[in-house]
Amino acid sequence: MLAEKGFTVVCGGLGGVMEAVCRGAFLAGGFTVGILPGSDPGEANRWVSLAVPTGMGASRNRIVALAGKVVVAVGGRYGTLSEIAFALDAGKPVCCIGGWTGIEGVVPVPDAEEAMRFVMKKTGGGVVRH
Numbered sequence: 001m002l003a004e005k006g007f008t009v010v011c012g013g014l015g016g017v018m019e020a021v022c023r024g025a026f027l028a029g030g031f032t033v034g035i036l037p038g039s040d041p042g043e044a045n046r047w048v049s050l051a052v053p054t055g056m057g058a059s060r061n062r063i064v065a066l067a068g069k070v071v072v073a074v075g076g077r078y079g080t081l082s083e084i085a086f087a088l089d090a091g092k093p094v095c096c097i098g099g100w101t102g103i104e105g106v107v108p109v110p111d112a113e114e115a116m117r118f119v120m121k122k123t124g125g126g127v128v129r130h
Contacts, residue, residue, distance in 0.1 A: 001116045003030020007123075010035065010067040012060070013044040013051060017074045022047035035064045062086045070122045072115045073106070075099045093122040 002009055003025040011018040013034015022032040026047040034048035037057045044051035054060040061079055065071060065086035073080050073096040080100065087094050088105045095107040095118040109115045 001028075001112060002119070003028035005116075005120070007119070008033060010064060012037070012064055012079070013048050015045055017076065019045040019047060021074075033067070035060050035067065058082065065092070066090055068092070070094075070119045072097070072119065073100055093118070095119075 001024075002021075007025075008031045009021055009025040010033045011021055013022070013036045018034070022034065022045055025032050026049065032047060032049045034044040034051050036043050036051055036053045037060050039053045039055035041051035041053045043053070052063075054063065056063075058079060061082045065083040069092070071083065071087040071092055071094045073084050073094060075098040084094055084096070084100060084103065084106060088103075093107075094105060095109045095115055096103075097109055097111065097115055100106055101108045107118060109118055
């Protein structure tokens with residue numbers, strides 16, 4: 001859905017939810033960026049269009065959180081929680097599908113469709129390409 005509206009997907013670039021979002025965006029013709037914790041671009045999942053190896057470990061979560069206009073968190077563990085915190089601290093809108101509810105500033109949404117509506121609302125309805 002993000003790719004269909006012209007959004008670039010930025011994530012941690014590895015497996016699980018990160019791979020799923022990259023796969024969906026890539027197959028829809030979108031561009032995906034993986035901000036990797038290690039220094040090997042080959043660690044990125046196969047759906048990453050641009051791998052950015054940082055060699056920073058979990059510290060790369062700040063870059064992931066600040067790279068976009070809106071953060072959509074999907075479940076996750078403490079890495080996701082750190083990205084939520086970094087995004088909120090920077091004043092970025094955050095919604096979450098599953099988990100991390102009850103955090104001030106995080107808007108819980110039930111599914112991807114509602115997350116997409118949240119993104120569209122917070123970005124003014126789309127992407128401006130230069």
